[in-house]
Amino acid sequence: MKKQFLVLSGISLLLLTASCGGGGDTEVPASASSERICYHNETISTDTTWNDTCTHVIDGDLYIKNASGATLKVEANTTIKVNKGYAIYVGSGNPGGLILNGTSDRPVTITANSPSPTKGYWTGIIFEDQALSSSYISNATIMYAGGDSGYSLGDAAIIADGALINIKILNSKITESADIGILFTGGNGFAQGSINNTITNCTGFPISIPANFASTVKPGEYTGNGQNYILVNTQLGSGDGWKVTDSGTWENVGVPYYVNGDLYVDNNGDPPAPTLEIKNTTVIMAGESCIKIGNYEGGLKAYNSTFTTINKAKGQWVGIIFENALTEGLLENCTVEYGGRDSEYSGYSSATNDDGNILVIDNAVNVLNIYNTTIRESAAYGIIRGWKSSLSSKDYTNPTYNNTFENNTSGDQSTPRP
Secondary structure, eight states: OHHHHHHHHHHHHHHHTSOOSSSOSEEOOSSTTSOOEEEEOSEEOSOEEEOTTSEEEEOSOEEEOOTTOOEEEEETTOEEEEOTTOEEEESSSSOBEEEEEOOSSSOEEEEESSSSOOTTSSOEEEEOTTBOTTOEEESEEEESOOOOOOOTTOOEEEEEOSOSSOBEEESOEEEOOSSEEEEEOSSOOBOTTOOSOEEESOSSOSEEEEGGGGGGOOOOBOOSSSSOSEEEEOOSOTTSSOSBOSOEEEOOOSSOEEEOSOEEESOTTOSSOOEEEEESSEEEEOTTOEEEEOSSSEEEEEESOEEEOSSOOTTSSOEEEEOTTEEEEEEESOEEESOOOOOOOTTOOSSGGGOEEEEEEGGGGGTEEEESOEEEOOSSEEEEEESOTTTOOOOTTSGGGOOEEEOOTTEEEOOOOO
16 A cells, blocks of 8 residues: 555656646656746747746747737746747737736746856847737846847847837846846837836946937936946937937936937927936936037926036037027036037037037027036037127126036137127
8 A cells, every 4th residue: 555655646746747837838847856847939829827836947939929919927936047048039020928027025037047157148038019018027037148139239138129119127136137237229118117126237238228218217226237327329220219309307317327429309390399307417428429409499407417428538528519499408506527529510610619518509598598507627618609699698607607617628608609
């Protein structure tokens, strides 16, 4: 009888390990005492749930999609391990969704299937053009991704590839990426409610996001990375969010913003006019770049913020250019420094005395106010007044504005000029 009982127990153990919660290709127990493992390398084409009844191992590229839509939901406390070089594709060619639904004490974990993982061991989670707007990541930990994705804008643990939806990510930790933590490649950003994320120990930036969607980044923990800045990407194709065309606010999210090229704020001639507000933060401009507001209708209001460069040398960037179609303009309690590079503005020569940290062009002077602001270390003027004296007699050096000018090569402010 004792022998028969042992045989039956073994059969029972095999029966218990013969099925797996939702969508698994195969489940194989390594031994009677090991963890239960479900292997996946399929296309998930129906609504599927993974839970913690087994450890889920992805041993091939995993696609979540169907002509009528399919969603993979991963429940709290579930662990997913990914083999080297593979990715999770959501909405590639057909609608698909991904929900990582962890809790604060029972997070979803996605990591490398290796006892000694390295950064970039697996590729990452890639939301493509037909990713469902119902997708979200909550209380998840994503580790050791950022391997070669084939995307020219970089690699990341999470990539939103030009999707027209915004992705909701909250209370989650992304770490050990071989490049960027989260990469938005086109016309998208974070969905409302994306808060309290930690992105650390990534080789590159914690977040790369198009300029028009930088206002969707919310405060979190973004330090301990190779480059501790929010990368504001202006190097995108037309229509992909390369310029700010919608009103929004860049707030203090815990690290500075780094703008990698010319930043435009305007409506492309299509009302309404956007206003970008920048509050309590630092904006670092790439070399030779500028901020241009009002090329078409648009506005900028900045408070308690610094506009600077990485190298901290005169003439590293062009400066802030307020143009004729400016709709709102305010700098209050700000610092603007290390500009004055050749603006190449139409009607100006390439001489450095036609340049400055701040350029006020034509009728912009009737809109722009500058108060309690420090303007310093320009390679040319502090402020260029690019209008005829008949337009306005506004003098930003007047004590009523309470501005401070320091060490500007050509002087604090130019005379009015056409």
